[in-house]
Amino acid sequence: MLINLFTNVFIENFYIFLFGAVGIIIALLAYNFIRTRHLKTYRDMLYNDALSSVKKSTYLEQHFTDILVDFDRDVAMYYINIDNFKNYNDLFGFHIANNILAEFGKRLKSVVDHDRVFRVHSDRFIVLNALEEDHDRTFSKKLLKKLKEPYLMEDQDIVLTVSIGRYDIKDTNPKFYDAILRSELALDEAKGIGKDQMVVYASALKDEHHNAFDMFHLLKDAIKNDSFYLEFQPIVTAKDEKIVGFESLIRIEDKHRLLFASDLIYYAERFNMIEDIDRLVARKTFEAYRLLKENKVDFEFLSMNISAREVRSLTFVDYLKSLLARYNIEASNIVIEFTETLDPEGLADESKFIESLRNLGFKVAIDDFGSGYSSMLRLSRNTLDRIKIDKMFVNDILNSASNQALVKAMVNLALAFELDVIVEGVESKDAFEFMRDLNIKYIQGYYFYRPMKIEAICKIMTK
Numbered sequence: 001m002l003i004n005l006f007t008n009v010f011i012e013n014f015y016i017f018l019f020g021a022v023g024i025i026i027a028l029l030a031y032n033f034i035r036t037r038h039l040k041t042y043r044d045m046l047y048n049d050a051l052s053s054v055k056k057s058t059y060l061e062q063h064f065t066d067i068l069v070d071f072d073r074d075v076a077m078y079y080i081n082i083d084n085f086k087n088y089n090d091l092f093g094f095h096i097a098n099n100i101l102a103e104f105g106k107r108l109k110s111v112v113d114h115d116r117v118f119r120v121h122s123d124r125f126i127v128l129n130a131l132e133e134d135h136d137r138t139f140s141k142k143l144l145k146k147l148k149e150p151y152l153m154e155d156q157d158i159v160l161t162v163s164i165g166r167y168d169i170k171d172t173n174p175k176f177y178d179a180i181l182r183s184e185l186a187l188d189e190a191k192g193i194g195k196d197q198m199v200v201y202a203s204a205l206k207d208e209h210h211n212a213f214d215m216f217h218l219l220k221d222a223i224k225n226d227s228f229y230l231e232f233q234p235i236v237t238a239k240d241e242k243i244v245g246f247e248s249l250i251r252i253e254d255k256h257r258l259l260f261a262s263d264l265i266y267y268a269e270r271f272n273m274i275e276d277i278d279r280l281v282a283r284k285t286f287e288a289y290r291l292l293k294e295n296k297v298d299f300e301f302l303s304m305n306i307s308a309r310e311v312r313s314l315t316f317v318d319y320l321k322s323l324l325a326r327y328n329i330e331a332s333n334i335v336i337e338f339t340e341t342l343d344p345e346g347l348a349d350e351s352k353f354i355e356s357l358r359n360l361g362f363k364v365a366i367d368d369f370g371s372g373y374s375s376m377l378r379l380s381r382n383t384l385d386r387i388k389i390d391k392m393f394v395n396d397i398l399n400s401a402s403n404q405a406l407v408k409a410m411v412n413l414a415l416a417f418e419l420d421v422i423v424e425g426v427e428s429k430d431a432f433e434f435m436r437d438l439n440i441k442y443i444q445g446y447y448f449y450r451p452m453k454i455e456a457i458c459k460i461m462t463k
């Protein structure tokens with residue numbers, strides 16, 4: 001009876017059911033199509049380098065074993081760096097420098113299989129090629145010859161040289177980081193002995209660069225064991241010498257020796273561990289913010305450092321956004337400091353990056369202002385909150401007329417663009433008074449406070 005009723009309803013409404021079913025199928029297909037396209041676009045962005053049209057080295061990192069297996073024999077890794085690329089940038093401008101990089105990528109792809117060329121960043125590339133018996137005389141020679149042919153750019157022939165570090169991967173279970181590190185050490189060696197040549201990694205190099213290997217494992221373990229911590233250096237106002245903020249500075253727990261933050265960051269960038277570390281620092285800075293507030297410490301801002309590499313990251317800003325929600329912090333209380341990028345095409349990325357940080361409400365400071373070469377350009381875009389004058393300009397300020405002139409010029413520029421100025425490395429009363437008289441707003445330096453652990457900060461602030 002019931003079955004009959006359903007059958008009748010079905011027959012009477014057959015076309016409606018049919019159209020409905022077809023509609024659902026079309027919708028599902030369309031959804032699937034759009035989703036696949038989105039995924040593809042996302043993957044392309046993640047793995048393909050738009051400028052040089054080769055893959056990014058993150059792709060190699062993630063598919064290293066598979067790529068090696070595909071070769072089915074020993075592989076040579078070439079770490080290639082254009083000699084003095086910054087000069088081309090300064091001489092010919094961004095546009096031509098970018099075109100050189102694009103052409104450089106094309107040439108690399110013309111000598112090896114497309115999928116075996118990777119851009120690390122800026123003018124650093126990696127090429128993988130099967131290790132043949134006569135490798136030095138065949139492939140290496142061809143590669144060098146191709147890269148050194150003149151680059152015709154807007155009617156001028158530009159000739160460049162390259163330094164190459166080669167590592168012949170013969171290990172039974174090769175690791176991406178070991179291979180990169182070894183080829184990079186060979187590259188350093190090539191640059192150290194005068195550039196414009198190729199050096200093949202040999203184990204003697206490893207001994208010479210023991211420090212790098214050591215740092216590599218130290219950093220890797222520290223990330224795994226979370227043995228980084230932060231110190232905080234108070235920042236005072238010049239006007240009334242009152243603490244208004246703190247800069248977080250990374251430290252590592254190591255019983256055996258003293259580690260400098262600048263070394264730590266230098267190696268973390270070299271070994272591509274910096275993104276993990278920047279996230280860790282961000283999380284710990286936000287945690288500290290909460291702790292200070294819970295301890296009723298009165299302050300205006302926490303300033304944290306990130307690597308200029310984050311400018312290219314697709315996810316770092318999202319991560320910061322998620323931290324704001326997790327720790328319930330007003331973004332305007334956090335200052336993000338980073339140094340000027342030196343990449344030719346980096347400026348556009350950097351502007352976008354700064355814009356997205358500021359859209360979330362963060363304050364952005366250019367660290368070590370004046371040490372990069374495009375500072376003026378950056379100011380004219382008027383998209384910053386503050387600049388930080390590096391301690392190298394402050395050293396010996398009272399005896400150095402040129403440092404005085406430089407600092408004055410930087411301060412005047414910043415004030416003209418209505419940016420706050422903070423000066424670091426103030427170690428004496430005289431230096432402090434000099435800066436204060438220039439109308440600099442914030443002062444940081446050993447004259448007032450050294451960096452300290454969070455507990456010490458709570459103590460001095462709640463006395």
Ligand code: C2E
Binds near residue numbers: 249305306307427446
């Ligand atoms: P920076 O961002 O320019 O940091 C300021 C450095 O100057 C700190 O050294 C600080 O301890 C030191 N300093 C402050 N006042 C004085 C002073 O009066 N005299 C002298 N001689 N030095 C002073 P630190 O902590 O060794 O950091 C060195 C660099 O390492 C930093 O330079 C920054 O580039 C990098 N760094 C530190 N922490 C982080 C971090 O968490 N993330 C990233 N990406 N980089 C960091």
Ligand code: CA
Binds near residue numbers: 247305337367
């Ligand atoms: Ca800084």
Ligand code: CA
Binds near residue numbers: 389
């Ligand atoms: Ca500095």
